[in-house]
Amino acid sequence: MTPEEATRKMQFLFQLRQKGVTDARVLGAMERIDRGHFVRGHFADRAYEDMPLPIASGQTISQPSVVGLMTQALGVQPRDTVLEIGTGSGYQAAILGVLARRVYTIDRYRTLTREAEARLAELGLANITVLTGDGSFGLPDQGPFDRILVTAAAEDPPGPLLQQLKPGGVMVVPVGQSDAVQSLIRVSRRADGAGFDYDELMPVRFVPLVDGLPRD
Numbered sequence: 001m002t003p004e005e006a007t008r009k010m011q012f013l014f015q016l017r018q019k020g021v022t023d024a025r026v027l028g029a030m031e032r033i034d035r036g037h038f039v040r041g042h043f044a045d046r047a048y049e050d051m052p053l054p055i056a057s058g059q060t061i062s063q064p065s066v067v068g069l070m071t072q073a074l075g076v077q078p079r080d081t082v083l084e085i086g087t088g089s090g091y092q093a094a095i096l097g098v099l100a101r102r103v104y105t106i107d108r109y110r111t112l113t114r115e116a117e118a119r120l121a122e123l124g125l126a127n128i129t130v131l132t133g134d135g136s137f138g139l140p141d142q143g144p145f146d147r148i149l150v151t152a153a154a155e156d157p158p159g160p161l162l163q164q165l166k167p168g169g170v171m172v173v174p175v176g177q178s179d180a181v182q183s184l185i186r187v188s189r190r191a192d193g194a195g196f197d198y199d200e201l202m203p204v205r206f207v208p209l210v211d212g213l214p215r216d
């Protein structure tokens, strides 16, 4: 690592801590996964700034501090199986892949899943499966999941995802109208599986969770 790269990395981690990302495992994973690997082209030199950036198919890679806070709120354990809805660049999936035993991530744009899969393979993260499809329905065949992270805004937490959460499991999802500021919600399924508890965490702004068929 050059001295410039080391300084950049230190500043990146400092920004995260300043915004409230304090969990040592989350910070460790974000130190290990280089965001620059997921931001190519025009915006590559801004990869270490705390801002969302455009990626292909009109989508965005989330702001690093939001990635950190969402990952922290999810409370991923080393033996967990995690489902992510909204692969985008694959950056969030990579961080989950460092923290969990197994990760499934799904996006409706084939262009994005193809690129994300290649990037994750380059990093040697072999415990992540990238799929193309409508994530609102989850992955009934692979579930139930210990953790579910939705990185697109839904009007309500999708029913199939609630059903695919294990008892004691946690889902983090931005909820609200797509053209407004949304609320990041943590849904915890009670240990007896009988009900859900909801916590409102912070205001966020995500692209909408869109219904319908996969796209190129």
Ligand code: SAH
Residues within 6 Å of the ligand: 059, 060, 061, 062, 085, 086, 087, 088, 089, 090, 091, 092, 093, 106, 107, 108, 109, 112, 133, 134, 135, 136, 151, 152, 207, 208, 209, 210, 211, 212
């Ligand atoms: N987690 C990503 C950023 C996600 S942006 C990252 O780390 O880069 C939100 C993504 O959700 C977009 O790529 C969008 O295509 C995807 N998306 C929206 N609706 C979806 C749906 N119904 N099923 C799967 N993916 C969806």
